[in-house]
């Protein structure tokens with residue numbers, strides 16, 4: 001069965017059904033060789049591999065047989081490691097190509113398949129990473145994700161949360177990748193909504209992060225931590241009551257992680273904070289009391305683009321609702337040097353959020369006067385006056401200007417000289 005002609009002959013000569021109609025063959029598969037015919041069972045799987053390798057027509061005929069799906073699950077659930085390996089290898093023939101993945105989506109019960117593959121996480125050897133590799137391939141397909149939706153919260157999600165809750169018992173090497181699969185599934189908004197609204201899922205993430213920090217420091221627990229945080233960044237994009245309920249413990253977790261020296265961990269931690277804090281005022285107070293402003297200012301000085309985005313958004317949220325946060329900024333960012341620099345960022349999101357922060361902080365008595373020698377007014381006026389494509393930037397710059405002039409009358413004079421009133425008037429339409 002190494003050449004194409006012979007594979008075709010196998011199919012056209014009814015090879016699949018001849019095998020399938022044979023009682024002894026069928027029994028060896030359904031008992032997964034425990035009827036004393038282990039060799040036969042293995043031989044059949046390997047024959048399937050041989051005829052399906054690089055032959056999509058044969059792949060289709062095999063999966064389309066009504067008995068194959070059940071037989072495959074039977075084999076995956078068997079007790080024999082070699083049967084596991086060969087069955088996974090057979091599946092891998094399918095998941096390697098788009099056409100093969102389409103067939104899996106069409107003919108197999110996907111929730112059951114995910115469950116069966118995740119079960120391999122309980123084994124300490126390479127079966128775990130092989131199985132997760134298959135899931136990774138499958139999860140790339142949108143069609144797979146869409147089809148998984150209906151049974152996701154009842155069948156699939158519990159299998160993943162079980163993994164998260166017992167990270168010390170399952171295959172550590174394959175764990176980060178299994179969480180990445182969950183991350184892939186969370187690209188589907190329906191499943192992301194279900195994950196995000198699942199209390200057990202949040203609880204499991206918190207527990208797992210806790211264990212990563214306490215147990216076995218090292219690269220494998222770092223990778224796992226990184227994967228879980230990535231998942232949490234995306235789950236916290238949703239807004240729901242469960243997130244509000246868990247905002248306290250999640251914020252607490254983040255505050256501890258902000259002491260990390262790992263840039264990737266810090267970025268994702270800030271991402272979670274930037275999503276969770278807007279949903280929970282009490283958590284904001286906790287974060288501010290815990291010194292979040294000082295950390296943010298450090299990141300704003302040295303961080304990359306993504307960290308800066310998350311950080312400035314978090315700062316905007318904190319300074320909006322917390323007096324203490326505003327005072328912390330005024331005290332620690334002398335003459336707003338850090339924030340002023342961000343006002344010339346290329347990113348409108350950063351400029352918009354920075355204007356928000358500035359506007360909030362200018363409410364602190366004396367803060368506006370500290371900027372008298374700077375060109376803050378010109379910079380804000382330029383943003384308000386329409387360099388920006390996004391109206392949020394203009395609006396926030398206008399608000400910051402308003403606060404500037406209200407708290408320090410000397411700016412009014414400058415504003416008039418620069419025809420600022422006219423500019424402000426023209427962008428007032430953006431301010432509700």
Ligand SMILES: *[C@@H]1O[C@H](CO)[C@@H](O)[C@H](O)[C@H]1NC(C)=O
Pocket residue numbers: 001002003006
């Ligand atoms: C194809 O099958 C024939 C027997 O039908 C065999 O003699 C031949 O070696 C096979 N070809 C390959 C490349 O295996």
Ligand SMILES: *[C@@H]1O[C@H](CO)[C@@H](O)[C@H](O)[C@H]1NC(C)=O
Pocket residue numbers: 111112150151155
């Ligand atoms: C998936 O859900 C459907 C109904 O939506 C149900 O009939 C089926 O049994 C479920 N599958 C599993 C594996 O629970």
Ligand SMILES: *[C@@H]1O[C@H](CO)[C@@H](O)[C@H](O)[C@H]1NC(C)=O
Pocket residue numbers: 183184186187230231234
């Ligand atoms: C989070 O979701 C975005 C798209 O919404 C995706 O690009 C990103 O890779 C996801 N990150 C993780 C870690 O899942």
Ligand SMILES: *[C@@H]1O[C@H](CO)[C@@H](O)[C@H](O)[C@H]1NC(C)=O
Pocket residue numbers: 309310313348349350351352353356392393396
């Ligand atoms: C602040 O940043 C977030 C993303 O980081 C963005 O969604 C939001 O629109 C920004 N706000 C303003 C006013 O630019």
Ligand SMILES: CC(=O)N[C@H]1CO[C@H](CO)[C@@H](O)[C@@H]1O
Pocket residue numbers: 136180181182183184187
């Ligand atoms: C969003 C997400 O987690 N995507 C991941 C999907 O799987 C691939 C392959 O493992 C990863 O590289 C992506 O990061």
